[in-house]
Amino acid sequence: MKKVYRLEDLDCANCAAKMERSIAKIDGVKSVSVSFMAQRMSIEADDDNFENIMDEVVKKCKKVEPDCKIIR
Amino acid sequence: MEKRILSKKQRRELIRIIVCLAAFLAIFIADKVAKLDKVISGVGWVLPFVLYLIVYLAIGYDVLWRAVRNIAHGQVFDENFLMCIATIGAFALAIYRGVSGMQAEGFDEACAVLLFYQVGEFFQDYAAGRSRKSISALMDIRPDYANLLTGGGVETVDPSQVKVGDVIRVNPGEKVPLDGVVIKGASALDTKALTGESLPREVAEGDPVISGSVNTSTQLDIRVEKEFYDSTVSKILELVENASAQKSKAENFITKFAKYYTPTVVIVALLLAVIPGAVTGDWSTWVYRALSFLVVSCPCALVISIPLSFFAGIGAASRYGILIKGSNYLEKFNKADAFVFDKTGTLTKGNFVVAEVAPEENRDKVLRLAAVAEHDSAHPIAKSIRESFAGETEGGYTLTNVAGEGIVASKDGSVICCGNEKLMKSRGISYVPHKGVGTVVYVSENGRFEGSILIHDQIKEEAPEVMRGLAEMGCKTVMLTGDNEAVASAVAEELGVTQYKAGLLPQNKVEEVEKLLAQKQKSGALCFVGDGINDAPVLMRSDIGIAMGGVGSDAAIEAADMVLMHDDLNSLPLAKRIARKTMAVVRENIVFSIAVKLIILVLSALGIANMWAAVFGDVGVAVIAILNAMRVNGRYKEKTNGKENLPA
Known part of the structure; x- marks a missing residue:
């Protein structure tokens, strides 16, 4: 399943890149693209475990860029 | 044009920067003129230290806070953290000099690094926000409501609640919320936001209308033909919003570079402080040089200016009714050297x-x-x-x-x-x-x-000239048609295409495109341009599928990589110019930023450049790169008119 989320307060381009890298490492994430310019994250992950994966994604996001919120 | 240039947060930030900058300058001048370090005898360094520290904390408390927080999360190479190390280190060094009886200097640098770092951050934020606004101007086409005609009267509902077959009313000045057909009334529709076309389009009973256009003169009743999520406006918004998810090679290169750049610079800085320091015993000199390194270690200028350039390019194109589905296509389009056209509806x-x-x-x-x-x-x-x-x-x-x-x-x-x-x-x-x-x-x-x-x-009137223009840009033009040889060769000659294939059945088009793909050079890219009707397989197969007059054909919007909302071939050379400019700016920014940073690193290692130069290497480069990126979002059409007016 592929989904696009809006990101709030993603303030730096490098953080977006770091976020992208650390989210890509999560199990079950097939592809992820964090766009600093569009303030959006598009993510493709396993269907059956999507919500759990997203919880993990939010955790990673908090760790890398605590100011940034993923609008679910 | 925009209601507010700065957001509330940005305004607060700007005031803080201005106040701190003024305070900094006052202290700086006072220090140079009145020699603040001579005011208190014995511990002269204390007064300038305290004054600069106040400014430092005022401008940098949030950076300090983020540094602490992020390091707690294990983010060692966090830019906030590195900036804090660099500045606190510089303060410490200055205090050390003061205590050991040397001339107390260096407080100004420590304070300035963080001050200018914030200036740079502000500028990045501002530039990114402005660039986003230029795209969100296009987002203005999003309709907020629909006037649904019910048995009893008119009800205002969310566009997504309207079903196919429902009748909606669009008053003058309102946006058409869903695709449909006019069943009552006649009016002129403004499609400028959709296609960039400035002439209003006349519609009457029985005419199809597309969502996102604005009713200019009289009330219209419209029978809805497509639900909101299938309507043109949704498709376009989806396309634009997701455009930056498809990253270009240049962007991927730069994020990869950043990934290694920061740790490398930090490690070199560490070595630079420890090894020559231990060998020569002159710790303060080498620690100072190492701290300068840390100031330059932030890759932000690069990381932001490249996506910003692409974003600006995509935004500029969308203003001319050219929708590009991703930075990668803009990058590829710059290399496009073969244009394959479907004849009917595209060239004719x-x-x-x-x-x-x-x-x-x-x-x-x-x-x-x-x-x-x-x-x-x-x-x-x-x-x-x-x-x-x-x-x-x-x-x-x-x-x-x-x-x-x-x-x-x-x-x-x-x-x-x-x-x-x-x-x-x-x-x-x-x-x-x-x-x-x-x-x-x-x-x-x-x-x-x-x-x-x-x-x-x-x-089409513009077709021969566009073919000539593309040929001048070094592109091959190929026409595909189902017509017989005689018709095809005559049309091909009239158009001036370099190659044509006649007598093709629709399914042969894919084969032809595959043959052309096999022939082309690896560095180039093949574009297929069609009107979007029955073209989906070819659009998908080619390197860049371009659908023309895509508004109204949502299948084409989905299958294509670029959508020309105008039914005008001139969009092609225009898009080519935008792509060319974008890529030129991207290259400039990559080369310029990396070169300046490396030069400053080398110079500060040798002790030629001081921390002021390092601040330039960080903030100055970022500002210049961003300004350069914003050049992409300029005007393109006027330029060509100028060229065309020149005598041949």
Whole structure:
């Protein structure tokens, strides 16, 4: 399943890149693209475990860029 | 134009920066003039230290806080953290100098690093926000509500609640929320936001309307044909919003570079402080140089300016009605060296007109007979014949369609045959073959040949010039058509395309494109340009699928990589110019930023550059790169007009 989320307060381009890298490492994430310019994250992950994966994604996001919120 | 240039948060930030900058300058000047370090005897360094520290904390408390927080999360190479190390280190060094009786200096640098770092951050934020706004101008097409006609009256609802078949009312000044057909009223629609086309489009009962256009004059009632999520406006918004998810090679390169750049610089800084420091014993010099390194270690200038350039390019293109689905396509389009066109509807207008009637003296009769026979047909050729005949057509004929040949009309023993050569042959009518290029319709009455009508498609006025323009840019142009060889070669010559393929069935187009893909050079890219009707497989197969006049054909919007909302071929050279400019700016920014940073690193390692230069290496480079990126979002059309006006 592929989904696009809006990101709030993603303030730096490098953080977006770091976020992208650390989210890509999560199990079950097939592809992820964090766009600093569009303030959006598009993510493709396993269907059956999507919500759990997203919880993990939010955790990673908090760790890398605590100011940034993923609008679910 | 915009209601507010700065957001609330940005305004607060700007005030803080200005106040701190003023305070910094006041202290700086006072220090140089009045020698603040001489005010208190014995511990002279304390006064400048305290003054600068106040400014430092005022401007940098959030950076310090983030540094602490992020390091707690294990983010060692966090830019906030590195900036804090660099500045706190510089303070410590200055205090060390003060305590050990050397001239107390360096507080200003420590404070300035963080101050300018914040200036840079602010600028990045501002630039990114501005650039986003230029795209969100396009987002203005998003309709907020629909006026649903119910049995009792009008109800204002969310566009997503309206179903196919519902009737909605659009008042003057309102946006059309969903795709549909006008069932009552006539008005002019402003499609500027969708296509960039400034002329309003007249619509009347029975005409289709696309969502996102604005009703300018009179109330319209519209029967909804597509639900909101299938409507043009949703498709376009989705496309634009997701455009930056498809990253270009340049962007990927730069994020990869950043990934290694920061740790490398930090490690080198560490070595620079420890090894020569231990060897020479001159710790303060080498620690100072190492701290300068840390200031330059932030890759932000690069990381932001590249996506910003692409974003600006995509934004600039969208203002001209060119939608690009991702940075990667913009990058590829710059390399495009082959353009394959579908003929009908793309290079030609797709509306057929009667070009010639032979024999000319029999024109009225031939057209009248043909109009009678073609009276009922929806075929574009039949339409063109009817349109060219001004008089009344006699009714009451029985019309028989002979598949692949034409139409036979009969009434009271009178028989009109209207069709191609095969029809004439099968009826045993001797006819005069027409030599012209195009589709020929032969007409006979009661077995006697009356004449022939030559019909051809009009090529778009701008097509030959665009073909020439593309050729000048070093691109091959190929025309694909289902027409016969004679028609194809004539049209190809008129257009000036470099190559053409005639007699293709729709399914052959994919094969042709595959052949061309196999021939092309690896560095180039092949674009297929079609009107989006039955083109989806070819659009997908080519390197860059371009759908023209895409508004209204949502299948094309989905299959294509670029959508030209104008039905105007001039969009192609325009898009090419935008792509070229974007890529030039991207290259400049990559080379410039990396070069300046490396030079400053080397110079500070050698002790030639001080921390002020390092601040420039960080903030100055970022600002210059961003300003350069914003150049992409300029004007493109006016420039060409200037060129065209020049004498050849």
